[in-house]
Amino acid sequence: MGSYGPELQRHLQRMLPSDADAEDLLQEVWVRALRSPPDAGPGSNVRAWLYRVATNAALDRLAVDRRRCCALDGRQPELAPEPEAAPDDLFQQLSPAGRARVRERVAALPPKQRQAVWLRWVEGRGYEAIAARLDSSPESARANVYNGIKRLRRELLDVWTKENDR
Amino acid sequence: MSGETCTYREDDVLAYVSGELEAEADLEMSVHLAECEECRESAADFRALDCVISDCCRDEAIRWHVFPSPFGRMFVAATSRGISRITWRELDDAGFEDWMAAQFPGRPLIRDAEALAGLERQLTEYFRGERTDFDVEVDLSVLSEFERRVLEELAEAIRFGQVIPYSELAKRIGKPKAARAVGNAVGANPVPIVVPCHRVVRLDGSLGGYGGGVEYKEWLLRIEGREDLLKAG
Numbered sequence: 001m002g003s004y005g006p007e008l009q010r011h012l013q014r015m016l017p018s019d020a021d022a023e024d025l026l027q028e029v030w031v032r033a034l035r036s037p038p039d040a041g042p043g044s045n046v047r048a049w050l051y052r053v054a055t056n057a058a059l060d061r062l063a064v065d066r067r068r069c070c071a072l073d074g075r076q077p078e079l080a081p082e083p084e085a086a087p088d089d090l091f092q093q094l095s096p097a098g099r100a101r102v103r104e105r106v107a108a109l110p111p112k113q114r115q116a117v118w119l120r121w122v123e124g125r126g127y128e129a130i131a132a133r134l135d136s137s138p139e140s141a142r143a144n145v146y147n148g149i150k151r152l153r154r155e156l157l158d159v160w161t162k163e164n165d166r
Numbered sequence: 167m168s169g170e171t172c173t174y175r176e177d178d179v180l181a182y183v184s185g186e187l188e189a190e191a192d193l194e195m196s197v198h199l200a201e202c203e204e205c206r207e208s209a210a211d212f213r214a215l216d217c218v219i220s221d222c223c224r225d226e227a228i229r230w231h232v233f234p235s236p237f238g239r240m241f242v243a244a245t246s247r248g249i250s251r252i253t254w255r256e257l258d259d260a261g262f263e264d265w266m267a268a269q270f271p272g273r274p275l276i277r278d279a280e281a282l283a284g285l286e287r288q289l290t291e292y293f294r295g296e297r298t299d300f301d302v303e304v305d306l307s308v309l310s311e312f313e314r315r316v317l318e319e320l321a322e323a324i325r326f327g328q329v330i331p332y333s334e335l336a337k338r339i340g341k342p343k344a345a346r347a348v349g350n351a352v353g354a355n356p357v358p359i360v361v362p363c364h365r366v367v368r369l370d371g372s373l374g375g376y377g378g379g380v381e382y383k384e385w386l387l388r389i390e391g392r393e394d395l396l397k398a399g
Binding site: 011014044048049052054055056059060102106107111119121122133146149150152153156 | 176177192196197199200201206207209210211212213214215216218263267273275277278
């Protein structure tokens with residue numbers, strides 16, 4: 001597994017603005033790999049798994065930086081000196097009014113989309129199960145999830161942008 | 167390498183973040199995200215959304231179910247804390263969902279027979295005369311503290327087949343002069359039958375009102391062997 005080190009580091013360097021960050025995250029990837037190693041049986045794809053873990057770690061770091069610096073206008077996010085927030089804290093970083101706005105937007109999703117998003121993203125159900133619950137086809141269940149998530153993305157960017165403009 | 171044309175759509179990135187790609191395609195997308203800033207931003211947003219959705223909806227889902235009963239279609243709903251609604255009055259599925267959405271704005275409504283199977287079984291047994299007690303948690307958090315106190319006392323103290331006058335219930339919660347307010351609190355009961363508001367009657371022995379329709383109050387008291395009260399009313 002360690003033989004993938006150099007290419008993973010290059011991968012992280014391409015995703016992140018700072019090489020120090022990349023090195024940092026590579027350590028996290030190894031920790032994660034040691035804690036819950038990927039299935040090493042035949043047909044498994046350790047390389048894909050490692051890339052996935054590294055990519056997710058980088059995306060989470062980017063999400064935090066992006067919110068903090070509000071780099072939506074294309075500025076390179078500057079590395080903030082304060083300790084990194086976990087992505088779980090993103091919601092908590094919003095003001096109470098911001099959180100209320102987020103709740104309103106989630107609430108304003110069409111009922112089927114809201115339920116589908118909930119069942120998929122919070123409860124982790126498969127599309128067959130969601131379709132049974134919504135009395136629809138799996139394809140339409142998936143479309144409801146995707147459309148709901150894409151809409152929420154736009155809504156949340158909007159809330160976050162307003163929050164950072166203040 | 168911005169400037170290169172990206173052939174992936176937002177849906178492809180979402181499929182990746184959702185973990186729905188095969189290993190080869192998954193790896194391909196990992197590599198692509200290092201190259202394409204636009205897709206990378208989408209992916210970072212979607213990852214962040216995961217936390218937001220569970221954070222702002224945690225424990226907030228309301229599960230509901232409808233099943234046939236002697237009273238007609240019985241609608242029941244529960245939060246993570248307990249049963250929050252029981253009703254059987256003239257509602258179709260959409261009407262019930264609309265009503266719940268108005269009562270609990272912003273909370274996801276999920277139709278879930280499994281989550282409410284226990285309550286369905288217990289209510290069915292009660293209607294058949296095979297059960298005198300309900301073993302379920304209730305969530306009365308939409309009510310005021312006073313209303314909750316009245317209903318908790320009622321559920322705790324007045325068992326199957328017993329009745330209590332409004333004024334007596336007022337005394338039991340230490341507010342002997344608040345019989346009318348107690349009556350209003352009993353009327354606000356969102357979980358009839360399980361919290362037995364049908365067991366509260368007038369001091370003169372007449373039945374008094376019932377939110378679900380007084381004929382159902384009579385029916386419930388008959389199930390509990392109190393035909394004697396019906397003649398008096």
